Amino acid sequence: MGDVSKLLKRCLQVIFLVSLMATAVFLTTRPDEKHVYQASLQKAHLLATEPSPRIIIFGGSNIAFGIDSKLIEKQLDYHVINDGLHVALGVAPLMEIERYLRPGDIVIISLEYYNFDSETSFFGQPQYLADWIELAPERIWYLQEPIRQMPSIYTIMLQRKINRVLQYYTYGGSLDVNRGIYTGGEFDEHGDFITYPDRVNQKFTIDSSAYPITLMDEAYVFLEAFNQSARSKGATVFYEAQAHRQSNCDSTGLRQIKRFFSRIRSKTTIPVLTDIDHVCMADKYFYDTAYHLNEQGREIRTQRLIDHLKTALGME
Amino acid sequence: MLFNSFAFLIFFPIVTTAYFVLPHRYRWALLLAASCYFYMAFIPKYILILLVTITVDYFAGIGIESTQGKTRQWLLAASILANIGMLAFFKYFNFANENLSGLAGFLGWHYPIRDLAIILPIGLSFHTFQSLSYTIEVFRGNQKAERHFGYLALYVMFYPQLVAGPIERPQNILHQLHEDHPFEYQRVADGLKWMAWGMFKKVVIADRMALFANAVYDEPHKYTGPALVLATVAFAIQIYCDFSGYSDIAFGSAQVMGITLMKNFRHPYFAKSIAEFWRRWHVSLSTWFRDYVYIPLGGNRVSTGRWALNLFITFLLSGLWHGANWTFVIWGALHGLYMVTSTLGSRLRSASGSMSASPRLAQLRDGMATLWTFALVSFAWIFFRAANLDDAWYVVSHLPAGWDGFLMQVIEYARDGSLGLNEIIFRSIGLLTPLARGEIILTILPLLALVFVEIRQERGNFMQEISLQKTQLRLVYYAVLVFTILALGTSYTGVPQAFIYFQF
Numbered sequence: 167m168g169d170v171s172k173l174l175k176r177c178l179q180v181i182f183l184v185s186l187m188a189t190a191v192f193l194t195t196r197p198d199e200k201h202v203y204q205a206s207l208q209k210a211h212l213l214a215t216e217p218s219p220r221i222i223i224f225g226g227s228n229i230a231f232g233i234d235s236k237l238i239e240k241q242l243d244y245h246v247i248n249d250g251l252h253v254a255l256g257v258a259p260l261m262e263i264e265r266y267l268r269p270g271d272i273v274i275i276s277l278e279y280y281n282f283d284s285e286t287s288f289f290g291q292p293q294y295l296a297d298w299i300e301l302a303p304e305r306i307w308y309l310q311e312p313i314r315q316m317p318s319i320y321t322i323m324l325q326r327k328i329n330r331v332l333q334y335y336t337y338g339g340s341l342d343v344n345r346g347i348y349t350g351g352e353f354d355e356h357g358d359f360i361t362y363p364d365r366v367n368q369k370f371t372i373d374s375s376a377y378p379i380t381l382m383d384e385a386y387v388f389l390e391a392f393n394q395s396a397r398s399k400g401a402t403v404f405y406e407a408q409a410h411r412q413s414n415c416d417s418t419g420l421r422q423i424k425r426f427f428s429r430i431r432s433k434t435t436i437p438v439l440t441d442i443d444h445v446c447m448a449d450k451y452f453y454d455t456a457y458h459l460n461e462q463g464r465e466i467r468t469q470r471l472i473d474h475l476k477t478a479l480g481m482e
Numbered sequence: 483m484l485f486n487s488f489a490f491l492i493f494f495p496i497v498t499t500a501y502f503v504l505p506h507r508y509r510w511a512l513l514l515a516a517s518c519y520f521y522m523a524f525i526p527k528y529i530l531i532l533l534v535t536i537t538v539d540y541f542a543g544i545g546i547e548s549t550q551g552k553t554r555q556w557l558l559a560a561s562i563l564a565n566i567g568m569l570a571f572f573k574y575f576n577f578a579n580e581n582l583s584g585l586a587g588f589l590g591w592h593y594p595i596r597d598l599a600i601i602l603p604i605g606l607s608f609h610t611f612q613s614l615s616y617t618i619e620v621f622r623g624n625q626k627a628e629r630h631f632g633y634l635a636l637y638v639m640f641y642p643q644l645v646a647g648p649i650e651r652p653q654n655i656l657h658q659l660h661e662d663h664p665f666e667y668q669r670v671a672d673g674l675k676w677m678a679w680g681m682f683k684k685v686v687i688a689d690r691m692a693l694f695a696n697a698v699y700d701e702p703h704k705y706t707g708p709a710l711v712l713a714t715v716a717f718a719i720q721i722y723c724d725f726s727g728y729s730d731i732a733f734g735s736a737q738v739m740g741i742t743l744m745k746n747f748r749h750p751y752f753a754k755s756i757a758e759f760w761r762r763w764h765v766s767l768s769t770w771f772r773d774y775v776y777i778p779l780g781g782n783r784v785s786t787g788r789w790a791l792n793l794f795i796t797f798l799l800s801g802l803w804h805g806a807n808w809t810f811v812i813w814g815a816l817h818g819l820y821m822v823t824s825t826l827g828s829r830l831r832s833a834s835g836s837m838s839a840s841p842r843l844a845q846l847r848d849g850m851a852t853l854w855t856f857a858l859v860s861f862a863w864i865f866f867r868a869a870n871l872d873d874a875w876y877v878v879s880h881l882p883a884g885w886d887g888f889l890m891q892v893i894e895y896a897r898d899g900s901l902g903l904n905e906i907i908f909r910s911i912g913l914l915t916p917l918a919r920g921e922i923i924l925t926i927l928p929l930l931a932l933v934f935v936e937i938r939q940e941r942g943n944f945m946q947e948i949s950l951q952k953t954q955l956r957l958v959y960y961a962v963l964v965f966t967i968l969a970l971g972t973s974y975t976g977v978p979q980a981f982i983y984f985q986f
Binding site: 168169170172173176177179180183184187188191314317318321324325328329332 | 488491502665666667670671674923924957958960961962964965968969970971
C-alpha cells in the first residue's frame with residue numbers, strides 16, 4: 167500500500183499544481199469587454215427587471231438585427247425584450263428566459279434552420295457556450311447536461327482565455343482585430359442591435375448557405391417541454407420563422423421549409439405565427455449575411471410579426 | 483471510446499483500480515469486459531465480428547496444435563480465410579465493387595451489383611492481423627495454443643491496443659496476460675507519464691497541425707506550392723504525433739497494468755534512409771509484413787529481380803492494408819519503389835567501397851540524408867492524405883507553382899516591416915486569417931518542445947534523465963505537461979478528434 171499512497175500523493179500534487187496554474191489564468195484573464203456576448207448580460211438584466219406582461223423574442227442574430235422592438239411596443243403596448251444574439255448558442259439562452267418568465271409574458275421563438283442541423287447546433291456549440299458562461303457562471307446550469315458538459319466547457323474556457331491573452335499581446339494590446347461590426351456595446355435599451363443603419367452603404371458579399379434541416383425529435387421534445395413549462399407559469403409561446411433571404415430559401419428548398427413547419431405543428435403545440443408565403447424575404451432586405459436584415463427589411467419583418475401577433479392574440 | 487475523450491478519463495482509473503483490487507484469477511475477466519465495453523462504445527453490434535474470428539482462431543489454434551499433416555494446413559487456411567474474409571467483406575468489398583462497376587461501365591457491360599451500406603468496423607485491420615498472427619505462430623510452433631477462451635479473446639481485444647495497435651505477437655503478450663502483475667509505483671508512474679506524453683502529442687500537436695493540413699487538403703485546388711508544401715509537412719507532423727501519440731497512450735496504459743507492449747515508433751523522422759524509416763515507423767506493422775508476407779515470398783534470399791518484386795508487393799499490400807482507396811495503393815507503391823531503389827543504391831555504394839569523411843562532414847551528410855528521407859516520406863504522405871487521386875495529382879503537380887508570387891509577397895511584407903517572420907510566411911501563402919496569430923504561436927512552441935524531447939530521446943533516455951531530477955522539479959514538469967494538454971489541446975468544439983489510424 168506504500169506504493170499506492172505514494173502514487174496518489176504524487177498525482178494529487180500534480181493536480182494541485184495544475185489547479186494553481188488554471189486558477190491563475192482564470193483569475194487574471196477577464197472576459198473581453200467589447201465581446202458581442204456582453205450584450206447577453208444586458209438582455210438577462212432586462213429579463214429580470216422589465217415588468218410583465220412582456221414580449222420576449224428569442225433567436226440568433228437574425229432576431230438581434232431583425233426586430234424593431236420600439237415599433238412592437240408602440241403598436242401592441244407590451245414591454246419588448248429582444249433576446250436574440252447568436253445562432254451558435256442554440257437554445258441555451260431559452261433556459262435563461264424560462265427562469266425569468268412571469269404570467270402574461272409572451273415568448274416568440276425564432277430559431278434559424280441551422281439550429282436544426284444537428285444536436286450541437288440545437289443545444290449550442292461548446293466554444294461559444296464557454297464564452298457565454300464566462301460572463302455569467304451560473305449559466306452552466308442552463309445547459310442540456312450541465313454536469314457532463316462542465317469539464318469540457320471549463321477546459322475550452324481555459325483554452326480560449328489563453329488564446330485571448332496571446333491575441334491581445336500579439337496584436338499590440340487590443341482585441342479589435344477579432345471583431346466585426348457586431349460588438350457588445352451596440353444594443354439599445356430593448357436589446358436590438360442598432361449599429362447597422364450607419365453601415366448600410368457598406369458593400370458585403372453574401373454567401374449563399376443552406377443547411378440541411380434534420381428533423382431531430384430531441385429538438386421538438388425540447389421545444390414542447392419549454393412550451394409546457396412556460397404555460398405552467400402563465401406565459402404563452404409562439405414560433406416565428408427566421409428572416410431568410412430568398413436566394414437561400416431557393417437553395418434550402420421550399421419543400422424542406424414546409425416540412426419543417428408542418429413538423430413544428432405536428433410535434434409541438436406551439437402556434438406558428440408565420441404565414442408560409444412570407445417565410446422568405448427578397449435579397450434586397452439583407453445586408454451582410456443571409457440572415458441579417460437591413461433597416462428596411464427589419465421594418466417589414468417587424469410589421470408582419472405585429473400583424474400576425476395581433477391575429478394570434480385576438481387584438482384585431 | 484477515444485483515449486482523448488472524457489469517457490476514457492473516467493473509464494481508465496475505474497478499470498485500473500478494479501484491476502489492482504481484484505485477485506489475479508479474475509483480472510482477465512475484468513480486462514475482457516472492459517475491452518468489450520471500450521470497443522462497443524463505437525458500434526456495439528460489431529463486437530460479433532470479433533466473437534466470430536476469435537472463436538474460429540480458438541478452435542483452429544487447438545486443432546493445429548493437436549493434429550498433424552494436411553489437417554493442420556487446412557485449419558490454418560480456415561483461420562486465414564475467416565480473418566481475411568471479414569477484412570475483405572467489410573473493408574474491400576465496396577472498393578472492389580466500385581472498380582469492377584467502373585470497368586464494366588467502361589466496357590459497356592451491365593453490372594448489377596450495388597455497393598453495400600456498411601460502416602467499416604473500427605480497428606478491423608489491426609485486430610484481424612493480431613488474430614492472424616496467433617494461428618500462424620501456433621502453426622509455426624512458436625506459440626502454444628491457448629486453451630482458455632477468455633485469454634485468447636483478451637489477447638485479441640486488450641483495449642489499449644485493440645483499435646490501433648501495436649499489432650502484437652502472441653509470444654509477447656499471451657504469457658504476460660497470464661502473469662500476475664502487482665502494483666509497482668515506478669512502473670505505474672512511468673506508464674502514466676507515457677500516457678501524458680502521448681496525449682500531448684495528440685491533442686496539442688497533431689490536432690493543431692490538422693488545422694493547417696485540413697485547411698489546405700480539404701480544398702487543395704485553392705492553393706499553390708508554398709501552401710501545399712506547408713500543409714504536407716503539417717500532415718507529416720500530424721500523422722506522426724497522432725499515431726505515435728496513440729501508441730504512447732496504449733503503451734502507457736498497458737504498462738500501468740504490468741503489460742509491456744511493443745514500441746511502435748522510434749523517432750522515425752530522424753531516419754537517414756527509407757529502410758531505416760521503416761525500422762522506426764509503425765514497427766509492429768512493418769515486422770508483421772516482414773514475417774508473414776515478405777519472408778514467405780522469399781525475402782532477400784532470391785534473385786535481385788525477385789527480391790525487388792517481393793519488396794514491392796509487400797509495400798503494395800501494406801498500402802492496401804491502410805485503406806481501400808487507390809491513394810493508399812500508390813502510397814504503398816511509392817514506398818516500395820523508394821525501398822527498392824534505396825537498397826539497390828546502398829548495395830552499389832558498399833560495393834564501391836565506403837567513403838571516409840571527417841566527423842563534421844559525416845554529420846553534415848547524415849543531416850542531409852535525414853532531410854532527404856523526410857522529404858521523400860512527406861511526398862508519399864500526399865497520397866495518403868489526399869481525399870482522392872485527383873486531389874493528390876493536383877497537389878503533386880502544383881508543388882512547384884506559386885513560389886514567385888510567394889517570394890514577392892514575402893519581400894513586400896518584409897519591406898513593410900510591421901509583421902513578424904512567421905506571420906509574413908503564413909500571410910504570403912494565404913493561410914493566415916486575422917485570428918491566426920495566436921494560433922501560430924501556440925503551434926510553434928509545443929512543436930519546439932516536441933523536437934527538443936525527440937532529440938533528447940534519440941540520444942539517450944530522456945524519461946530517465948527527468949526521473950533523476952529532484953522530486954519538486956519533476957512535479958513541476960509533469961504539472962506543466964498536464965496543464966499544456968488542458969490549455970493548448972484543440973478541443974474547442976468539445977468533441978475529441980478521432981485518431982487517424984482508427985479508420986484502418
